[in-house]
Amino acid sequence: MAEESDDMNRRGFLQYAGATGAAVTSFALAGCSGGEEDLEDDEDGSDGEDGSDGSDGEDGSDGEDGSDGSDGSDGEDGEDGEDGSDEPFEITMTQRQDPTTLDPHDHRETTTDNVILHAYEGILWRGPDGGIIESLATEWEQLAPDRHKFTIREGVEFHDGTELSPSDCAFSVRRVVDPEVGDLESPQRDQLAGIVDAEVVEDENAIIVHSDGVNPLVFQEIASYCSVVSEEWINNTASEDIATSMNGTGPYQLTNYTEGESAVFERYDNYWGEMPDATQVEIIAASEDSTRVGQLESGETDIVSAVPPADAGRIEGSEDLYIANKGSTRILFLPMRYDVEPFSSVEFRQAMNYAIDLDQIISEILSGFGQPTAQPTLPSFFGHNPDLDPYPYDPEQAEQLVEESGHAGAEIQIEYPAGRYLLNDEIVQAAAGFIDDLENVTCEAVSRDFGTLAGELLDGDITTQPPFYNIGWGNTTFDASQTMLPWLTEGTSQTHYVSEEMEQLMSDQASEADADTREQLLQDANQLAHEDAVWVFLNQEFLVYGINERIEWEPRPDEFFLAQGMERSE
Structure with a gap:
């Protein structure tokens, strides 16, 4: 049988979910x-199907919809969520595992990214359909087969109040690819395959990323990996503190982290992009399927990942719960x-x-x-x-x-x-x-x-x-x-x-x-x-989620499980 890759709609899901747990x-x-x-x-439709650089055009124009790097929306006014409500909208999310670290460059697990990417952002990002969109860079272009330029967004600040600079972006790339930078031998080094260095462009708010030869994947790699960190903060913070605290540019700021238990975030008031609906996010983990499903059904959590197919019919039949699913990139x-x-x-x-x-x-x-x-x-x-x-x-x-x-x-x-x-x-x-x-x-x-x-x-x-x-x-x-x-x-x-x-x-x-x-x-x-x-x-x-009806959310194929893409149901 030839391979296929199709998402399954809700009706199809329920037909399959009829299998009994005993069988x-x-x-x-x-x-x-x-x-x-x-x-x-541990650890997608493509915009670059022809192996091209993944940008909108050879002139290095910006992303498909001018969206920010976190949820695929384009606002820059820092207003509240789409419904305009100031009422608290708190979400609890349960995934299968706790993060292994909070250092965005020292892991290879999606479950860790699902925590980290609430506070950290990349130079580029991917929209819900997998296409490359802008984030901390507003434009990107190929200067030569081994040199790629990124224009960095102005007016962005880290959660400690310091301003994002092109130097922070160049440092972040170098921290991943160069073991001599940032006191870290990053396990993500091969995720930026071919990239060897990054430098700030003099008199421009931009950086140039250097490769060791022809590199057709620079834009794809930068859109998928390499969260941006503060160079000053990294250099002045002990490695054990980098692993248990966060200082990013994202829409959520870490307010409490208990290793092995939970991470709690609140919306960052000075976020450069559109404010997400959720005002507070708590992320917890439960490795056992029955525990996650039980948390959802009892109201202890609002959304859970990896719902067993045998439980899907019961969840879908609940008055205040529903199932969402998608074929993943895994x-x-x-x-x-x-x-x-x-x-x-x-x-x-x-x-x-x-x-x-x-x-x-x-x-x-x-x-x-x-x-x-x-x-x-x-x-x-x-x-x-x-x-x-x-x-x-x-x-x-x-x-x-x-x-x-x-x-x-x-x-x-x-x-x-x-x-x-x-x-x-x-x-x-x-x-x-x-x-x-x-x-x-x-x-x-x-x-x-x-x-x-x-x-x-x-x-x-x-x-x-x-x-x-x-x-x-x-x-x-x-x-x-x-x-x-x-x-x-x-x-x-x-x-x-x-x-x-x-x-x-x-x-x-x-x-x-x-x-x-x-x-x-x-x-x-x-x-x-x-x-x-x-x-x-x-x-x-396949990604199978159980969700409380008060939340509207469409799963992403890359498995990222992020509150900034979730909206308050009308």
């Missing part, structure tokens, strides 16, 4: 050898370390893909809320290869490939971050069960704390990674390279696979200025990833 659970655990179950808890997969037996064998890796009935997992566990994947790149992304189909379920072929690999009798385990993704516990347990059903392989699923597992994946040392594990990856640049570079090339923090052919393809695409040629290189890289079975390809994750 889901019994299937998920069938044939699974076991593993700990402690349920403790894929779930099972990486296998190429340097460890039995996963050093391509035959064995292919066998793991043939062993798993992905269609059954999607239909019975996810109640249809997911799409099977065949490659690292989703269909809406630049570089997707339309000629690749998911591995079919073929346990006999899997057993034959295991024999050919020379690893018959292998005993393996899949380590997974409990509660991190939509039903990923059940997905991984089912996958382990399918593999364990093979006559010549034994497999079990073992739950892990997400923070601990993420630390092992981000430390740059492949030897600390589990041989076989589950993770999800969201790519908000809508470009294939930003999934394959960090996972499938040598020397990056998450590398688990290295091949000369992949290295050459990714090197060539990074320096290719012609969009068509670059697209073909990325498609070839996707084909290689599929044929080499670099991981067990699972599903595109």
Whole structure:
């Protein structure tokens, strides 16, 4: 079955949500050898489909609608929300995990961004449809293939009252890409791939971002990553305080943070853009699905992420609650370390893909809320290869490939971050069960704390990674390279696979200025990833939210869960 990527409307959701929880659970655990179950808890339509710079035109004109960098609206008068009401509008939001830090440059998790991006903003931003729009920059243009200029907005202040300057923007880029800047070796360095420096333009309110060669992704990367920090504040604040406090330019100012419990924000009165409706926002976390849903139904929280499909019908049937959903930019997969037996064998890796009935997992566990994947790149992304189909379920072929690999009798385990993704516990347990059903392989699923597992994946040392594990990856640049570079090339923090052919393809695409040629290189890289079975390809994750009727909100495909996009219902 060819890959698809479609959002599901409410009616379709309820049709799928009719599956009973008992059926889901019994299937998920069938044939699974076991593993700990402690349920403790990481990381889009494109405007640049042709690989272009993503701006509105070659003259560097500004974003599509003059919008600000936080909610896609364009006001600059600092007035109250759209309804003009001065009445308090307080929102409590529950996601799956607490932030691992409040330092915007020292993490790789969307759940952390969901807290940080209430207070911090980027130089550019993406609108709800994924298109690049203005934020702290009002114009952007390519000066040369390796030099890109950004005109910085005037009249913006940080929450400590100091004024934003181009120097702060240049410093923020440099803090991510240069370990010598800001006393930080940022794990986000490869998210700004090719960018090596940034400087202030003399006598202009602008900066120039420098790359190490042709760089077709500068605007996409800057729109997706690199929050802007105050150079003075960073340089005069201890690292432990940067990790537990915030000083951004965003619409919300942090007023209270209790690590592992909650983050509380209030609207910042001197915000440069349009004031959001919500006057106060509290963000909490609950890793267990039942806890989040219970909080929503009891009124303890107003909006929750990752609603299990089995609970969706009940929530939708409630008088004061509703369900919203969207196909995300995240894929779930099972990486296998190429340097460890039995996963050093391509035959064995292919066998793991043939062993798993992905269609059954999607239909019975996810109640249809997911799409099977065949490659690292989703269909809406630049570089997707339309000629690749998911591995079919073929346990006999899997057993034959295991024999050919020379690893018959292998005993393996899949380590997974409990509660991190939509039903990923059940997905991984089912996958382990399918593999364990093979006559010549034994497999079990073992739950892990997400923070601990993420630390092992981000430390740059492949030897600390589990041989076989589950993770999800969201790519908000809508470009294939930003999934394959960090996972499938040598020397990056998450590398688990290295091949000369992949290295050459990714090197060539990074320096290719012609969009068509670059697209073909990325498609070839996707084909290689599929044929080499670099991981067990699972599903595109769907975003499913439960929302109180007093809030109007449309989910974003990039998974950002931000109050500045939420409005008071009329």
